[in-house]
Amino acid sequence: MRYETERTRRRGHADTATDTLARGLGLFSIALGIAEIAAPRALARALGMKGQEGLIAGYGVREIATGIGILASKDPTPWIWGRVAGDGLDLATLATALEGKNPKKGNVGIAMAAVAGVTALDVYCAQTLSRESPHPLPPMQDYSGRTGYPRGIEQSHGAARDFEVPPDFRTPEALRPYTQPEAPRHPQPSM
């Protein structure tokens, strides 16, 4: 049995787990982006980065755009690499908060460790996706002969026209616009 699913075939990959990981990263991206846009002040306060609220919200927009790109594209590989680049930017920005007398350095360290962990996942996912074939795999089984009509489709087409649709399943006469005879072009003379 080939290990292949409709999801992996859609993107031409042969590994469901990596596709699932990519989708997970896409959803994570959107969730993080929403948090950054919704609460930039709280984040800035927690990280001792007051005055950087606009930058945090901007990063939120980037996260959401990347997440949508991952979920909506047929091949998420470039979008995952985009996440890797974004992770680098996040780490560089967080590193600036380690300078000086920031009282929240501990929180910054925790945030950097978390970003580093996600970066590792992003790199793994992007590398695995890049190694796989971008071309969709052909169908595995040939079902083109499975008509289901022992006497052939020509014989079976309309074979059940003798079936009387029960009244409760029938389209009311008033709603049958397609089967009505065409109205006469000129009004009939009244008698």
Added chain:
Amino acid sequence: MKALVWHGTTDIRCDSVPDPRIEHPRDAIIKVTSCAICGSDLHLYDHFMPGMKSGDIMGHETMGEVVDVGAESKGKLKVGDRVVIPFTIICGECDQCKRGNFSVCERTNRNGHIAAKAFGHTTAGLFGYTHLTGGYAGGQAEYLRVPFADATHIKVPDGIPDEKLLFLSDIFPTGWQAAVQCDIQPTDTVAIWGCGPVGQMAIRSAILLGAKQVIAIDRVPERLAMAEAGGAVTINFDEESVIERLNELTNGRGPEKCIDAVGMEAHATATIDSMYDRVKQATMMETDRPHVLREMAYVCRPAGTLSIPGVYGGLLDKIPFGAIMNKGLTIRTGQTHVNRWTDDLLRRIEDGQIDPSFVITHTVSLDEGPDMYKVFRDKQDGCIKVVIKP
């Protein structure tokens, strides 16, 4: 006996369980000769349907031989009878059964009060399909207790293989009812979303009923090939726009009849609304993913019909009811009134108009059943329909 038992999300095992026995004079026990995994079983496997308990036996597509009959069923059944068991348990006596609305039988759901809380009224008891529908043991097992057996059976003749008859239990009448609900006219284009087993049966039913054109929508190559073999024009929704293509194939008018053979777990991923559904479902703010319903309402020709055999379980969001109302669309839906159609369908099988066994892609033993759930769910190995031989 051995049976496939639900233990939790994506956790189905082949366990040893006590043999069923007659519990009521209307019961019968059948020795299962063939059963199948249904697409709606996957909603239980993934635990999208509430009301399952660990230890529940799965399965509602079953046939076999009668081995024991309760006193009150003896006039209608006898030991040795060959029967297909419909997935809806019916009393045959209540007002709804007398009207042929078997899937909403008023008596057979022993947990009717729970169903009434969820849906407003009780619906019929179902085999192996949550405690909302009675919590009855299912038929993916060596033996099955059939409650209300004097009414809940379809007698079938010897000499026809199980594979041709088994699907009278569910998917064939379900696809048939989906097409009948459309009241197909010879001028109609019927568009069918989903080329799983029910979609495949709906395609054949629409052809048998004489539709002018049948269009099938999916993205799995094997399923599209099988749909094409059945006489459908196919649309791969990963490769082309469903709306544009349907309008193109109907000269801009839209299909008169639309069938949703997908239900609550639509897999479209590249649309804004499906991403919205994923997020809402993940945060438990929506139970179902109704992408297909939205698409059908939008593309269906005004005054057309939406037929919905696909299973939905709860609350749906962002349904374009404005389109449905203003275009005057008719919606017909419901679980299948199996016994209402089976005499006619059995005749068509015997007559050679259709052979439902075309859909079987895998035949396995009960021991292999748990693995096949995953294979079927993930559409691996070209899997479309799994038959189990206990």
